[in-house]
Amino acid sequence: MTRFYPREKLTQLIVGLVMTASPAVVPAAQAQRICGTPSAEEWQAQLNPAQQQAYQRAEARAAQRQQEAAAGTAARTAAGGVTIPVVVHVVYNTAAQNVTDAQIQAQIDVLNRDYSRTNPDAVNTPAAFAGRTAAVGVQFRLAVRDPKGAATNGIERRQTTAAYWLGDRVKMSSFGGLDAWPAGQYLNLWVCNLDAGMLGYAQLPGGEPAFDGVVLLYSTLPGGAAPYNLGRTATHEVGHWLNLSHIFQGGCRGTDNVDDTPPQSAANYGCPTFPRTSCGAAGANGDMFMNFMDYVDDACMNSFTAGQRLRVQTLFEANGLRSSLLASPGLTPVATPLPVTLVEFGATARATAVQLHWTTAQEKNNAYFALERAHDGQHFAEVSRLTGSGTSSTARRYTYTDATLPAAVTLYYRLRQVDLDGTTTYSEVRTVNRPEQHEAFQVLPTLVADGQLRYTAAEAGQLECCSVSGQRVLPAVQLPAGTGQLDVRHLRSGTYFARLTSQAGVRVSRFVVE
Ligand SMILES: [Zn+2]
Missing domain, CATH: 2.60.40.10 (Immunoglobulins)
Incomplete structure (x- = not known):
């Protein structure tokens, strides 16, 4: 299998080595977009044989749908929408990396606008490309039920001593990260401080569930560091997670397996002006640099195409690689007790x-x-x-x-x-x-010096006298209400309890025989 590394990938690897050797020089703001997601070809090489076969079947199906659409035998518009439960794992070292709930919700909102083509900057798509743009038809919501069935806000956080993350350790609690939730039921989004100048990376469909999902540099969320501060890194990486390739995949002669994205020699950066042509006549209108799967600045990308939508929607067909998400319990609210x-x-x-x-x-x-x-x-x-x-x-x-x-x-x-x-x-x-208890039944005085137990009872009842150990020392007697006295001359010196049981309950009074 031929490995193809686009120029950006090599740059990324080189930058990665440099930054790993000296992480302190990683700039706070990114000079260039660097995406760490492998190409579909590289991805397949990482899979085990069974996973490879499943991925190739999915690719064949996606290609078939593309052909059917081109031939007019299948609609490019998928029926019904897909809503995906999302869990965000925030693994932070500094306070700045501990992105707020509001930032996370803003990120979800960006995803929902971009994947429904309701993003306000959709109007910036050049007229030459506007006709092929599309709503992908996928929506995202923070999970409300966790894998154990408990209520959740879809966000979990962990502070770490690691200043930077490289590779998938951020997805493992044993390395100080946070474990994935079941990938068949949730989109796992990790937010952390990525090393190597990387803005984010995704795992394509069909791989190990424990590592499935998207990792984002914390500063790419809305409110982060310009020019990648509008949440479009997540839009781009979730695109990979939904099996979309870079629009420039393979250069002018390569393909992203989508037939309505024009050929493009390499990634575009910054904010190009239309037209920007890199493959000559092959792309009549030049590069579709405003596509979310290019590398331009957040403010300059605004579109997916109908072909990209079709490729994504194929994942949600029966037995599709992401179809299990349709049956996820992650968005079913947990019944909570209502207040009294x-x-x-x-x-x-x-x-x-x-x-x-x-x-x-x-x-x-x-x-x-x-x-x-x-x-x-x-x-x-x-x-x-x-x-x-x-x-x-x-x-x-x-x-x-x-x-x-x-x-x-x-x-x-x-x-x-x-x-x-x-x-x-x-x-x-x-x-x-209950001070009144003494009036209900009372022995007074409690010190019995003359062999006579004097008492006051508010109600008639049965009196028993017991030793401290609970042994009955007098036969039970019926007492009328009122005051009276009992002969206890035969009792030895010590502490006793007089216990009156009446309709009002049991009353106990302690007394001491001299
Ligand atoms: Zn990418």
């Missing part, structure tokens, strides 16, 4: 109960509130369940009286709000202190 706005939640101690109340300003999909209580602030158990209002935009007030109280003086309450889909949200915890 709790504006107030309070707990107030009464004589023998705790009064709870809460108010919602609005509710969405609210199934119920579970009121939970703990005596230690940690081990909450459900006390009661109150049906929610479902969806309501007006204030709703809830009350509950907790009359079955445990012995603890301090009680803790919280609300567990449960949505119709089972999603659970907890309120803050409210604490209730």
